Every structure is written in structure tokens, then in C-alpha cells.
Amino acid sequence: xxxxxxxxxxxxxxxxxxxxxxxxxxxxxxxxxxxxxxxxxxxxxxxxxxxxxxxxxxxxxxxxxxxxxxxxxxxxxxxxxxxxxxxxxxxxxxxxxxxxxxxxxxxxxxxxxxxxxxxxxxxxxxxxxxxxxxxxxxxxxxxxxxxxxxxxxxxxxxxxxxxxxxxxxxxxxxxxxxxxxxxxxxxxxxxxxxxxxxxxxxxxxxxxxxxxxxxxxxxxxxxxxxxxxxxxxxxxxxxxxxxxxxxxxxxxxxx
Amino acid sequence: xxxxxxxxxxxxxxxxxxxxxxxxxxxxxxxxxxxxxxxxxxxxxxxxxxxxxxxxxxxxxxxxxxxxxxxxxxxxxxxxxxxxxxxxxxxxxxxxxxxxxxxxxxxxxxxxxxxxxxxxxxxxxxxxxxxxxxxxxxxxxxxxxxxxxxxxxxxxxxxxxxxxxxxxxxxxxxxxxxxxxxxxxxxxxxxxxxxxxxxxxxxxxxxxxxxxxxxxxxxxxxxxxxxxxxxxxxxxxxxxxxxxxxxxxxxxxxxxxxxxxxxxxxxxxxxxxxxxxxxxxxxxxxxxxxxxxxxxxxxxxxxxxxxxxxxxxxxxxxxxxxxxxxxxxxxxxxxxxxxxxxxxxxxxxxxx
Numbered sequence: 284x285x286x287x288x289x290x291x292x293x294x295x296x297x298x299x300x301x302x303x304x305x306x307x308x309x310x311x312x313x314x315x316x317x318x319x320x321x322x323x324x325x326x327x328x329x330x331x332x333x334x335x336x337x338x339x340x341x342x343x344x345x346x347x348x349x350x351x352x353x354x355x356x357x358x359x360x361x362x363x364x365x366x367x368x369x370x371x372x373x374x375x376x377x378x379x380x381x382x383x384x385x386x387x388x389x390x391x392x393x394x395x396x397x398x399x400x401x402x403x404x405x406x407x408x409x410x411x412x413x414x415x416x417x418x419x420x421x422x423x424x425x426x427x428x429x430x431x432x433x434x435x436x437x438x439x440x441x442x443x444x445x446x447x448x449x450x451x452x453x454x455x456x457x458x459x460x461x462x463x464x465x466x467x468x469x470x471x472x473x474x475x476x477x478x479x480x481x482x483x484x485x486x487x488x489x490x491x492x493x494x495x496x497x498x499x500x501x502x503x504x505x506x507x508x509x510x511x512x513x514x515x516x517x518x519x520x521x522x523x524x525x526x527x528x529x530x531x532x533x534x535x536x537x538x
Numbered sequence: 539x540x541x542x543x544x545x546x547x548x549x550x551x552x553x554x555x556x557x558x559x560x561x562x563x564x565x566x567x568x569x570x571x572x573x574x575x576x577x578x579x580x581x582x583x584x585x586x587x588x589x590x591x592x593x594x595x596x597x598x599x600x601x602x603x604x605x606x607x608x609x610x611x612x613x614x615x616x617x618x619x620x621x622x623x624x625x626x627x628x629x630x631x632x633x634x635x636x637x638x639x640x641x642x643x644x645x646x647x648x649x650x651x652x653x654x655x656x657x658x659x660x661x662x663x664x665x666x667x668x669x670x671x672x673x674x675x676x677x678x679x680x681x682x683x684x685x686x687x688x689x690x691x692x693x694x695x696x697x698x699x700x701x702x703x704x705x706x707x708x709x710x711x712x713x714x715x716x717x718x719x720x721x722x723x724x725x726x727x728x729x730x731x732x733x734x735x736x737x738x739x740x741x742x743x744x745x746x747x748x749x750x751x752x753x754x755x756x757x758x759x760x761x762x763x764x765x766x767x768x769x770x771x772x773x774x775x776x777x778x779x780x781x782x783x784x785x786x787x788x789x790x791x792x793x794x795x796x797x798x799x800x801x802x803x804x805x806x807x808x809x810x811x812x813x814x815x816x817x818x819x820x821x822x823x824x825x826x827x828x829x830x831x832x833x834x835x836x837x838x839x840x841x842x843x844x845x846x847x848x849x850x851x852x853x854x855x856x857x858x859x860x861x862x863x864x865x866x867x868x869x870x871x872x873x874x875x876x877x878x879x880x881x882x883x884x885x886x887x888x889x890x
Contacts, residue, residue, distance in 0.1 A: 335804060380806075496826060507832075510581070518822035521784040 302329045308483060309339035309386070313346045317356035318399045323373050330380045340489040342384065343479055344407060345391040346400075351416065354398020374399065375431055382406035382502065385495030387486045391479045392416045392457075392466070402430045405439065408498065411468045411478050412457040418465055424452035438505060439464050490528035543747035544690035544698075546888075548733040549858045550624025552617040553587035553726070553845060560723065566590065567712055568597030574719035582818035582839075586726035586846035588707045589613055599712055603773045606708040610646025611655070613705035617729035618652065619660050621851075622701060625731040628742050631697070633662040636733075638689050638698040642671040642682040642850045645704045652703055675763065675878030676814055678702070679730075679850040680751065680886055683874075686734050687748040687886075694737040701731045702851030709776045711768060721776050724817055726846030730854035744866045746888040752797035754883040759785050763879035786816070786877045787823020793885045794828055794873065801887065803871060805829055810860055810872035810888070815842035815852040820877060837863075850876070866890050 299322035301312045311329055315322065333342060346352055359370070381388060381403070390396075390404040392412035397419045404410050404418070412418070420436070422429040429436075429449055437445035440463045448455065448465075460466035470478030496519040503512055523529060558566075560578040563586075569575055589609055591599045601609065618641075626632060639662060641652040648655070651670035656662055667689070671682045679702045690698040706725030711718045734748070762779040798804065811834040813824060821835050821842070832839070837856035841848065848855060853876050860866060872888035 334806075495829075499826070514818055514822040515826060518783070518787055518819070519826040521823070522787065522827055525788055 298325060300325045300329055302332055304337060304339050307338075307340045309333060309337055309342045311342055311344045313344070313352050313400075315356075316346070316348075316350040316353045316395075318352065318354065318374075319356045320359050320370055320373075323370065323377055326377055327373075327380075330377065330384070333384060333386065334380070337386075340386055340491065340494075341483050341486065342386050342388045343391050343483070344381075344388065344403065345475075346394065349394040351390070351392040351394055351396040351412075352398075352400025352403060353395045354400055354421070371430065378402060378406045378431070383495070383499060385491045385498075387483070387489045387494055389479055389482055391475055392418075393472075393475050395419070397454075398422055399430065402432045402435075405432060405435045409468070409482050410466045411470060411475065411482055412460065412466045413470050413472045413475050414457050415472050416457040416466075417454045418457070418460045419452065419454040420449050421452040423449055488528070490526065492526045493523050493528060496523055542691065542694050542736040543749065543889075544687040544734050544736045545741070545745040545747050546732055546857075547697075547735050547738070547741040547745050548625040548629055549730065549854055549861070550621045550626070551728060551730045551851070551855050551858055552620035552624065553728040553848075554589050554613070554617065555587070556590070557585050557587050558590065559585050563588070563590070563722070566597070567593055567599060569712075569714065569719075571714045571716075571719070573716055574714060574723075577716065577719045578723040580723075580818070582842060583724060583726075583846050584843050588727050589705060590707060599710065606710075606773065607646050607648070610643075610705045610708040611648050613708070613727060614643060614646070614648075614652050614703035614729065615655055615659060617705075617727070618656060618701050618703040618731070621703075621729040621731040622656070622660060622699065625699070625733050629733070629739065631733075633660050635697060636662055636666060636699045637693065637696040638667045638669075638686070640669045640671060640682045640686050640698070640700045642674070642678045642700065642702045643704060644673050644675050644678060645706050645849060646708050647672065652701070656701070674850075675880070675882070676816060676847070676849050676852065677876040677878030677880070677882040677884045679814075679853055680874060680876045680884035681753075681882075682850070683732070683734070683748065683886060684751045684884075686732075687751070690734045691736050696735065697738060698734045699731060700734065701729060702849070702854060703729045704849035704851060706847070706849055709774065711771050711773050711775050713771070717777060718775065720778050724847050725776075726848050728845060728848040728851060728855065730848075730851030730858075732854055732857075743861055744868075744890050746866075746872060746890040749887040749889050750797060750800060751887075752793040752800075752885045754789060754793035754885075756785060756789050756881040756883075759881040762881050782881070783817065783819035783823045785881055786820055786883060787827045789881075790824045790827045790875070790877075790883055791829075793883050794875070797873070797885045797887050803887075807871055808873050809870040810866065810890075811835060811838075812853050812856045812860065812872060812874045812888075813838040814876040814878075815839070815845075815847050815856065816877050817847060818842065824875070824877075850878075852876075 390407040653668040870890040874886040
């Protein structure tokens with residue numbers, strides 16, 4: 284992936300993502316089926332907006348026209364030039380930002396969810412998919428690697444299943460993906476919005492600080508020992524119980 | 539800060555020659571209290587360089603307050619001299635080339651002050667401007683660096699030096715209680731010197747501009763860290779409240795937010811965090827409040843583990859490690875952060 288085009292060129296062309304907020308829900312849509320460097324940049328801009336200026340408590344990431352995301356667009360590559368790893372680094376940094384966002388995130392999947400699209404779905408807090416959707420990690424089949432999906436996937440499905448999914452690269456139906464913990468909820472075709480709305484409602488208030496800290500500690504549980512992490516937990520817990528959300532809970536409890 | 543910007547041109551550090559593991563200190567003074575032993579053997583501090591006294595027949599250290607004050611003075615001179623040399627020598631400079639000297643110390647009291655002692659013994663000019671920042675605690679390195687940076691910015695072409703000279707083992711009291719155990723297991727001895735100048739000679743390596751400073755005092759927690767005269771021991775004792783980490787943690791994002799906000803920066807724009815090695819709990823509290831990672835605090839944690847909490851100069855040991863890592867790039871933003879009594883949080887914004 285080469286570095287993307289300049290900002291002025293970007294605005295002249297159609298955007299690759301859209302960000303639209305209704306009430307407490309920010310809708311981040313991927314407007315093209317494959318991931319270009321331009322999309323990586325525009326996703327970064329959307330995350331700037333979500334991190335810095337958005338009061339939304341939830342983010343729903345979806346595709347359009349029956350495709351969630353079908354992976355990398357090879358148009359950004361030039362076979363005659365030395366390969367550049369920098370674009371992949373940008374992509375990983377982007378996924379970490381989604382993963383750590385202080386908002387509850389839902390991947391609303393309809394249609395192909397392949398390669399980078401599947402990686403993006405993995406960093407969301409919940410994955411909802413229509414029955415016709417298909418999840419596939421086909422990178423190794425194509426001769427490259429599924430990003431840090433190699434690091435994340437086994438945490439969802441177990442090492443054995445992750446090996447099979449990554450090495451064989453076979454498409455997995457939404458129903459099969461749900462059985463192994465790769466998809467959380469399967470919706471009937473055409474009923475995705477209602478299923479996503481039900482998931483959002485289930486999050487309840489999604490207090491930003493508690494949400495962010497809870498996500499962070501869960502992620503760190505994979506990288507740190509219990510002894511290393513408990514200090515972090517205590518620091519995070521002290522911050523959480525010093526927030527208005529917990530004080531409100533105490534008030535409601537008559538304290 | 540007005541142009542030309544003051545830059546950090548060099549850093550030097552020094553620690554006492556003898557390194558002790560935590561187990562060695564326990565052994566030397568025959569610490570029996572299991573709770574205190576556990577404190578020492580926690581994994582966050584593994585070793586420290588210390589000026590430790592001999593033990594008497596019962597394993598008690600033999601220093602009275604007069605001996606502790608002498609130790610502070612001698613240590614500040616020996617380690618300060620080494621740190622100053624380490625900062626100046628690579629640039630071909632000598633103490634006589636320095637135009638302004640600021641000395642920071644909280645682990646002993648002397649009069650005349652440390653800066654006067656350095657002039658007498660280390661070859662600084664008798665006409666050099668001086669200031670001593672005394673009794674401000676672990677945060678004081680940035681309280682000293684702030685006026686040093688302003689002095690340098692308003693005297694382009696001239697050299698300012700700040701020395702943080704702490705002999706924390708001059709604060710040790712041995713009574714087998716948790717209160718003194720916390721101090722005795724955490725703090726190490728060490729000095730750090732930084733050379734600062736604006737529009738002056740080229741530095742040997744990265745020379746970040748000191749762009750801005752921001753302070754924060756939490757007067758409600760006045761007693762959280764303080765010196766107390768212990769009549770029973772005839773010594774000063776440093777008292778550290780157990781809630782200190784959390785108090786500091788809850789407030790840490792306030793000065794950071796103001797500092798970055800003034801410059802239109804976000805947390806994610808900061809590539810280098812140089813945070814005081816106050817203790818593992820303080821570091822955790824800062825991590826989860828400011829929203830930074832274990833990677834961001836790697837030098838803070840590394841200094842704590844190998845050298846302990848070195849008081850006011852700790853963050854400069856981290857700064858030195860960052861430079862040695864060789865990852866700094868021109869244009870990078872950095873934040874220095876120190877915490878201490880008051881309770882105080884001091885921050886500085888760096889542009890490499």
C-alpha cells in the first residue's frame with residue numbers, strides 16, 4: 284500500500300467513508316467494497332472526529348449495497364516497485380484506535396466480510412451479521428498475512444479453529460461463524476438494523492469511562508500476567524468509581 | 539515561550555557505586571516484619587544504588603541526623619560532580635562555561651546551598667548566576683527546569699545548567715514499620731544534570747525545545763506527602779499516604795489537558811512520555827487516567843526497576859534512556875511529567 288493522495292485531491296473525489304450521528308449512535312459507513320489507502324486515511328479522520336468531538340456513546344460500522352468489506356484493494360500496489368510496509372502499519376494503528384475507542388462498537392455485517400473487513404469486524408465489541416453474510420480470512424491463500432488477525436482471531440475462536448480459518452481461508456457462513464464465536468448475533472436477511480438496534484439497547488448507558496477502561500483491561504489481559512494487571516485494574520477502578528456514573532448509581536441505591 | 543526557544547542540549551546522570559538488590563538491603567538491616575519484607579520484594583523495584591551505612595550489632599543502621607545531613611552533602615557533591623561532567627564533557631564544555639546554575643534538592647538541607655558548594659569545588663565561575671530549589675520534592679525537577687528554560691530563552695547564546703541532586707538514603711529511618719518501609723524500599727540515590735540553551739552550540743544529539751510548562755497543585759491533599767520530625771529517632775521522616783497514587787492519577791489529566799490544549803495537541807500526538815518514576819501504583823494511575831500505554835511508560839518503569847524512585851531527577855534518567863534508544867525523530871512531541879508533595883503535578887511540553 285502506497286501513501287495516499289493529497290487532501291485536496293481527496294476532497295475532489297467521492298469519499299470512501301461517511302460518518303453520520305443520530306442521537307447517541309454514530310454510523311460509520313464504508314462506501315466502497317474494498318480498502319484503499321485513501322479509505323485508511325478517511326477512516327483515520329472519522330476516528331479523529333469520534334475521539335475528539337463526538338458525544339455519541341455507540342459506533343455502528345457497516346458497509347453498503349450488500350458488501351460489508353471485501354478486503355484490500357490491490358490497485359494501491361505496484362508490482363514493479365519495492366513493497367512498502369508502511370500502509371499496513373497505518374492500517375494496524377487504525378484498528379487499534381477502533382479497538383480502544385471509548386464507545387461501544389458494533390460491526391453491522393451484511394454480505395462479504397473478507398480479509399481486512401474481517402479484521403475490522405474483530406476489533407469491534409460486537410459483531411451482528413445477516414444470515415447471507417460470509418466471513419473469510421483469505422490473505423494467506425493470497426500470499427500475504429491477515430494483519431494482526433493472527434494475534435486476535437484465536438482469542439475469539441481458539442487456536443485450533445484460528446489455524447484452520449487462516450490457513451485454509453475458506454468462507455464461513457454467518458450461522459457457522461456464530462457457532463464458533465466469530466459472529467455474536469445472526470439476523471435474518473433484511474433485518475440487520477433491528478438486530479443492531481437490539482444490541483445497542485442491550486449495552487444500556489455505556490458510560491464512556493467505564494466502557495473505555497473495561498475494554499482496555501480485557502485487551503491487556505492477553506498481554507499481561509494477573510500480577511501485572513491488577514495494579515492497572517485498581518487504578519482504573521479508582522478512576523471509574525470517581526466518575527458521576529458511579530455516584531449516580533450510589534444515589535439510586537439510596538446512598 | 540518567546541523565540542528563540544530554549545533547548546535541552548545535554549543530559550548526564552550519576553548514581554552511587556554500590557548497587558543493592560532489595561534482598562540485600564533486607565539482609566543488611568535484618569528487616570523482620572513480614573509486611574515490610576513483602577514490600578521490598580515486590581517486583582517493581584529490583585535494585586538501587588545507595589549510600590548505605592554500616593549496621594550495628596542488632597542490624598540497625600548507625601547514622602544519626604547529623605550523619606544523614608553529611609551524607610546528603612557529600613553525595614550531592616560527588617554524584618552532582620559526575621552528572622555535571624557527564625552532561626558537559628561530550629560537548630567539550632567545562633563548568634566554567636556555564637552561565638546559570640540551578641540546583642534542586644529535597645533530601646537534605648545545607649547552607650550555603652548546593653550551587654555554592656559546586657562553585658567552590660567544581661570549577662564554576664564565581665560570577666555565575668545561581669538559584670537553589672530546595673524542599674519541593676519529587677516534582678521539583680520541572681519546577682527548576684521552568685525558570686532555567688526562561689533564563690536560557692532570555693539569554694540567547696548562553697548556557698544554563700540544572701542539577702537534581704538527591705540522596706534519598708539520607709531520609710531512611712529503620713523502625714520495621716510499613717510507613718518507613720515504603721520509603722526505604724522505594725527511593726534510590728542519584729543525580730541528573732541537564733544543559734539548556736537557546737541559539738547556542740549544536741548539541742551532540744536530539745535537542746528538544748522546551749515549548750511550554752503547566753502546573754497543577756491539589757491543596758486538599760497537603761498532607762499526602764510530607765516531612766515529619768521524628769523526635770523518637772531524632773530524624774526527619776518522609777511520610778507517604780497510601781492514597782497518593784490515586785489522588786495524583788485522578789488529577790493527572792488536568793495539567794496535561796491544559797498543556798496540550800493550548801497548543802492544539804491531542805494525547806495521541808505525543809510520542810514520548812517522560813514521567814517521574816514515583817512508584818508502580820502512581821505509574822498505573824497515570825496510565826489509566828491520561829490514557830497512555832505500558833510502552834509509553836517503559837523508561838519510567840525501567841528506571842524504577844533498576845534504580846528506584848530517584849526523586850526530582852528521575853524523569854531525566856528516563857529522558858536519557860529515551861535518547862539512547864535512538865527512536866526520537868525531528869518534529870516529535872514529548873511530555874515531561876513529575877509528581878510530588880503539595881500535592882503537585884508539573885508538566886512540560888517538548889518539541890524534538
